[in-house]
Amino acid sequence: MLTPRAAVLVSGGGTNLQVILDKRGTVIKSGEVALVVSNKPGAFALERAEKAGIENVYIPYDRKKPEEFEQELERLLKLRSIDVIVLAGFLAILSENFVEKYPKRIINIHPSLIPSFCGKGYYGLKVHEAALERGVKLTGATVHFVNGIPDGGEIIAQRAVEVLPGDTPEKLQRRVMEQAEWELLPEALEKVFKELKEKE
Ligand code: GAR
Secondary structure, three states, X not given: OOOOEEEXXXXXXXXXXXXXHXXXXXXXXXXXXXXXXXXXXXXXXXXXXXXOOOEEEEOOOOOOOHHHHHHHHHHHHHHOOOOEEEEOOOOOOOOHHHHOOOOOOEEXXXXXXXXXXXXXXXXOHHHHHHHHHHOOOEEEEEEEEOOOOOOOOOEEEEEEXXXXXXXOHHHHHHHHHHHHHHHHHHHHHHHHHHHHHHHO
């Protein structure tokens, strides 16, 4: 493959998207970020993409009719010749039917050490609330391939982060981002790009 192209799917603030954008040309060298898609209107992540000169699109997502979002997404991914999909704070679950079309082509960042605090209902701050409630002393982040089981695909990379006395979900979320997510995700994307580039 000449230069693999990625689409980044987001739902909110987009700090993970930002590190991907910032690390283009340094950590991320074997492919390009061609598209950003949000399932939430007005997500700040869309502004980050706009600022970086990357095409950014909002596609409405209705939990009762996820196939409408997925059909539109698929159409756009084909039109833009996208090879890799990055879920970077994308807080909806893609259907089995959709993910089966992109085996080993979708990666997700999850803010815990899978298999702890993952699966349906564990997203964003809820993950850190659950970790604090359980009283774990170590948490972290995981990048994995996406398959039909929520947070169940092959693990690409993990990093542990300490839980400290006095942590709130917000404090812990920030530490997990700074010490794990923002390093792991760009590195994992480069790994996937590199493997694709060398393959064909
Ligand atoms: C991140 O912590 C990410 O790991 C998490 O949402 C946050 C998004 O932040 N994702 C999940 O919980 C997925 N199950 P961001 O929009 O600033 O990147």
